[in-house]
Amino acid sequence: MRTRLTLLLAVATLLGSGCAKKEAALTANSGSNPTPRKVLHFGNGTEPQDIDPAIVTGTPEYRLLQTFSEGLVSEDPDMQIIPGAAERWEISPDGLTYTFHLRADGKWSNGDGVTAQDFVATYERMLNPVLACQYAYMLYNHVVGAKAFYDGKTTDFSTVGLKARDARTLVVTLTQPAPFLLHAMNHYAWYPVHIATVKKFGGLTQRSTAWTRPGNYVGNGPYVLKKWIPNQIIVAERSPTYWDRARVKIDEIDLYPIELADTEERMFRTGQLDVTNEVPLTKLAVYRREHPESVHVDPYNGLYFYRFNVQRKPFDDVRVRRALALAIDRESLVKNVTLADETPAYNFVPQNLLGYRSEHTFKADLTEARRLLAAAGYPDGRGFPRADLLYNTLEKHKTIAEALQQMWVKNLGINITLVNEEWKVYIDDQHSRNFQFQRAGWIADYIDPHVFFDLWETGGGNNDSNWGNAEYDRLLHTALGAPNNPARYAIYQKMEQILIAEMPVLPLFNYTRARLISPRVKGFYSTPLDNYPWKYADLAP
Amino acid sequence: MLRFIARRLLETIPVLFIIVTATFFMIRFVPGGPFTAEKAVTPEVMRNLERAYNLDQPLWRQYAGYLGKVVFHGDLGPSFKYPNRTVNEIIADKLPVSLELGAISLALALAVGLPLGVLAAIKRNTWLDYLCSSVAMIGICVPTFVLGPLLVLTFAIHYGWFNASGWYGPIDRVLPSLTLGCVYAAYVARLTRGGMLEVLNQDYIRTARAKGASEVRVIFRHALRGGLLPVVSFLGPAIAGILTGSFVIETIFQIPGLGREFVNSAFNRDYTLVLGTVILYAALLIGLNLVVDIVQVWLNPKLKFE
């Protein structure tokens, strides 16, 4: 009898709530507005770590920071530089001094004016070694004196080339020309923080503080942080103080941290989401067939590749590396396996990145691949030693590796072994170069071909292939001093020739970003940084 | 009995101490750390990061510092992965969610599993038994990552009765609890049937029957007590697991519970959060196993607290 009672109770609990459907959307409906509020429901990937630009490192965080704050300059949806907190700027002829003029109506969300001093104080905090900001190098790689300050050689910030001439003029002095600096400045490493708020909730050098909580947080972006329930929702509300607020059309953005693409897709179907972060691969074809209006696939500024360890057998032999690179059918891989219109990569930089087009690409060439392999001492793959391909555990990486494994068996007669590891173990093995060859990806932090060349500098922090080439390094630095972009790009062409001849990594394809977007969302798409300036988006009623 | 409980609680202290110590050192020997990232952190930055979190100190000193804070201040430290939250806050935020989901699922599991199991045992080897057993078996054969999406597809997307995921209103509790409850219901049903069968042939049951006690009385007064033993043993750890959340279900249904933190904190190498969740789970588990041992004595008068 007791059991029956429990049963009844359970059923009552389950059904007691009635049909509260859709109250779930949690729209903070503030009463009876004459015009309906425009609320965008957005899938934002994993749970963000924080929204302090000095702390975070990921893409979901990037999107949030762009929602709640704004740098000196900004980018429009076509990645052209547009004014941000600065209304105009001048660059000295030698490319070393940038003078930014802040706009008069720039305001923080608490009504304070945005000043040049705010930026300087933010950068001082960013470069403070005690805070240990992971992106500090975005500043100290370029700015005069910043490295010395970061290394603690001086504690006098006036030695650093970041100065407020007056409340509305900021001067940045560089150690060497950086033609991509404005694009790099749209990265959150350059975004300002409201120093008084940071000080109030724990201080400038404290990593764990509550200043980024709702209620505490003060930003200068198009939206303000209204609510943040971890692993559930972040509510961003239109800022009443943002200088360009007239242009902001969506009243509220609800950002949902959802890890599973399948969950997102189901939420999209019930109307809980307007924009998803991803699309489950097998669903893409279905949506293309049945709801083509909802599918959006845009290029993404990144390269998917396999990295060789050029000091480990058999990949110490450039012929083996080239043979593997030439013996796979990237078109088939993209069409049948990765499925999201990725561009097969036959070079090392996404094509047409800020006007850069590589003239030097390689081709899939089976005869040449077999010749190279034979020349390396493995005719038809005979005697090829055990070669482990390391990848981190993810369905997509596994499928790609399985497909390539079979292509190499068929085309070259070599049987590689697939080894998967949990993410951090895999990264640890990568950085300690404890692998033969591994799957890898590189997503650029800002738009410029330089990002992809910088990667392969000898001993570079993210090179990890043990590959190095003195001529390549020399060209990399010469390029930065080039008088204009065409001259710079000409040098990059030479560098790609070196990469193709040496093949330290095996390029596979350039990423794309696939999303489901409800037709009621207007003017929204993924930019190559997987980012979007919200003020250009709108919602149909 | 009070002495028994007091002694057990006293035993908890060294047990918890061993668990915390072992976990603290285990996680430090796992490759990768909280700041291991695809974009390599430069050596200068890494040094500063380690200093900021005292990771540059000798391991024993970090351990002593951690233990001191936990024991004397109840402070589980800041999270490495989510710097603007402390481990205490994360647990305080998320445990209630997991507790609620777990409690509903557990009630459901017992409400369905126990009757199914008892019925199957009484009507042993009849079509009713096969029916009950088969229903239970389906619960075991269909993993949560299949059942959850199936329920969503049917009731949220096809019929439109529920949200596909989320944890907002009471209505959002239905599908996740059903999914989680089904698995445990199946386990409970199987174990109940097995346990009841053991007991139904015991001499004392035969005696009771021979004395003319009604079948209902035999079952509920006599058989159920002994028959529930395996279920009760199973439920100790199972409840600890169910109350601290289910990774799969919380991920599928986008529920802000603690279950995800158990798994993700290990993957993120969020040292403090790993330790915090382990301490919580250990305390719960030890407590529940104590309850189980008490219930076992209560179910079986022949046992004594010893």
Add this chain to the structure above:
Amino acid sequence: MVSLSEKNLPSADVTPDQLEQGSSLWHDAWARLRKNQLAVAGGLVLLVLTLLCVGGPWFSQTYQDQNLDLGATPPGAAHWLGTDTLGRDLFARLLYGGRISIMVGLVATFVALTIGVTYGAVAGFLGGKTDRVMMRIVDIMYALPFTIFVILLMVFMKEPSEKLDGWLRGTLHLEGLQGVGNMVLLFAAIGAVEWLTMARIVRGQVLSIRRMEFIEAARSLGYGRRRIIFRHIIPNVLGPIIVYATLTVPAVMMLEAFLSFLGLGVQPPMSSWGALIKDGAEKMEEFWWLLVFPGSVFSLTLFSLNFLGDGLRDALDVRASND
């Protein structure tokens, strides 16, 4: 004194008794089991499935050959159960995967069973301080974070495991046996967790019967502890053990899929039932066969195992009335 008598008369004491008791017990059980049609059917299905998985791959297609242009196709003449998204034959993958899953399911369950039953029975029978210490050890093992344990296990055992592989490949030329080291680790990892609940259940049952008359009788006869535990205690708690063992098999098969996430267990392109079901679950709306067939085989196995288990339980139940 108790242990003395056992040491003095090892074989002379045990053998006749064992023969007499053992033969009749097992003989009767076998006879009863054979009469149970469901159990027989379950056993037969299991046998057929196992034979298919062991022998089948020799006449089916290969599990790794791909046809990227073909992609996922529904069941048909060329591929009986269809193909997966890489155009691989699902039937072949199921058979090969079954080898892994059945082996993992049986071996790991057996490991868990052996450790758990012995441990639980000893703790329950001895009681007192020994029991308390043994059960607190179980509590500790329960609470340690499993993911971290597995990663550590792999890191520290990587070298020995690779050495074993190298030896198999180099010295013995048994390339087919590669990955044995990895499989042993897999069993160790699964065994390390799955025995815990079993031990608790067995201990609970043993506690409930250790004061019963027949145990007291065995004690008064001066039987050794080991003999009482293995000959008198365990046979009398077999019911819950069998039931829980049949519940452990699916849990273990699914755990294997999780462990392969950590890089432990089968290496692609080889698969297992757990992995196939996981994969199929993600694609069930588009390619139903990828979930339905692996799921059916998995369920069929579990149902059979279960009926066989129930039959076994009934057959071994010495007190069972013949109704």
